[in-house]
Amino acid sequence: MSMSPDSVQLWSIVLAGGEGERTRAFVENWLGYHKPKQYCTFTGTRSLFQHTLDRADALTSAERRVVVAAPEHRGYVLDQLRGRGEGRVIFQPRNRGTAPGVFLGLTYVLARDPNATVVIYPSDHFVYPENAFLNTVRNAVRAAERYPDRPVLLGVRPSTSEVDYGWIAPSPVEPDGPTRRVARFLEKPPRRIAEEALRDGALWNTMIVASKVDSLWALGWRCIPEILPAFVRFRDALQSGRDDTVLEESYRDLPCRDFSCDLLQRAPDRLAVLEMSGVWWSDWGRPERILETLRALERPAAFPEALVLELKEIDSLRSAPVEKNERFLSGA
Secondary structure, three states, X not given: OOOOOOOOOEEEEEEEOOOOHHHHHHHHHHHOOOOOHHHOOOOOOOOHHHHHHHHHHOXXXXXXXXXXXXXXXXXXXXXXXXXXXXXXXXXXXXXXXHHHHHHHHHXXXXXXXXXXXXXXXXXXXXXXXXXXXXXXXHHHHHHHHHOOOOOEEEEEOOOOOOOOOEEEEEOOOOOEOOEEEEEEEEEOOOHHHHHHHHHOOXXXXXXXXXXXXXXXXXXXXXHOOOOHHHHHHHHHHHHHOOHHHHHHHHHHOOOOOOHHHHHHHHOHHHOEEEEEOOEEEEOOOOHHHHHHHHHHOOOOOOOOHHHHHHHHHHHHHHOOOOOXXXXXXEOO
């Protein structure tokens, strides 16, 4: 069953403000300068950011797409948006963590369409195949419409006790088809806890969320009320046309908050989770994950493969060996 862009009031929020610190050395050695990984083209002709834009635009119009980015990335953003519709780009005055980035996008949607459903996409993840992924997102949107008080997280069946990811423990009771309530959310747990989560059937968190906009807004007031007044001022300013100056003022004393640690982890009882199946997902947070994925899919790398192996060897000499992140195909 396909979803028409107008079948729900669907908006996309694309988060593109990260600096890609874990891949910085790799990218700098490859390109000769720093470039956040979401704007890099590791294979083919599109960057991770452009892939994310195209997936988002497959489900709703570009006019209902909001990109949240860092001002120092303006050149990359505007260049890679060329030919991909208007939408709205909001440059954060400064980095205050992932929660303000999410709520900056939510504020714009709330001011324009308070009854909207939103899908939040990190812009630096790899997914394949796109059609299977989009079908899962459609199902998450339907679940968010059916349960308007519960943001729906997309989870992936894990293959290792990964400590770089958040973990979602679905509730063992009240299954509702593929959509489950969340019993517990763990953000980047220590190895022992991750191993327990793996044995207990927990899922990796992809940070992709489908939700009614007012549901996430209410969770913000519950979990991180200290940042919400700034975004209330910004919403009011959007409605009165004073948004540029008010945004700068709102961020001046805004505390840093993390969307996963400070909101999701504090409110598992208000969340739902939908497992992706038949979708290859990775956050490509480490160079070896990128190379493993491309080799497994038999796709040519745009970078010298030897560079990844060289950097991994250097890293292993500096510290204890880094655990290899196994490639994974959820639902295989």
